[in-house]
Amino acid sequence: MQRALRMACVKRGFASKTLVGFGAAPWGDLTHSSRAVRVADTIYVSGTVSQGDTVAEQVKGCFAIIDEAIRNAGGRGLEDVVLTRMIAADVGELDELTSAHKAVFEATGNRPAQTTYGGTLVREWIKVEIEATAVVQAE
Template sequence: MKGWHQMRKTVSTGSPWEPKVGYSRAVVVNDTIYLSGTAGQGPDVYAQTRDALAIVEKVLRDNGFAMSDVVQSRLVVADFEHWEDAARAHGEVYHQIRPAFSLVHALPFVDSSILVEVEAIAVRTSE
């Protein structure tokens, strides 16, 4: 379409995996942000999920989005025995927002200390 112009911006958080694998922490296209699988730190699935969601929130805020803009969320859990702990952490953060959601069981991640990753897509609806 004539006059249609999309703005695309990549977001890096400095992970050494980004250039090695060829991905960005997030990609913003106009009023939508797509966040890559994000791992957190902590001794268990619950703590890692909460930390990963805090990273997601920071990336969103730093790019003009809010957690309430999240329209889709995905939990990828390697330690499926404790999926309920990941789901509980997710529910504590997204309780009122209620995005579309998927829970995926994965084989162990490349780094065996990672038990869970979170992904998100947000559409800017807040000012």
């Protein structure tokens, strides 16, 4: 699993910005981007992929990475997610994809808004890419 690293905290006007790195994955260096960015109480998690033979395995892996990124940005994890966006390489696998999403969030008790669409992904082995937005609640 990729390890998210807190990279920097920068002051921009009235809001600070926290960047969470990609860890060992080279994508951040290739694209000059972050795994996640927190601005005030909102955490934006980049499109995330994971290894796995099935869509369900990849969905579970993606959400493990997303959970870790949110925690590294100061959130509680998947409980803070308010929106997910899933890109399916094969819309014929929609039932498996949505069932896996449901299982992940039923376990957290959270019910985020969700969008799914089909598209061509950047590597042949990738069955799904997931992006998330989280809002950290005051305790």
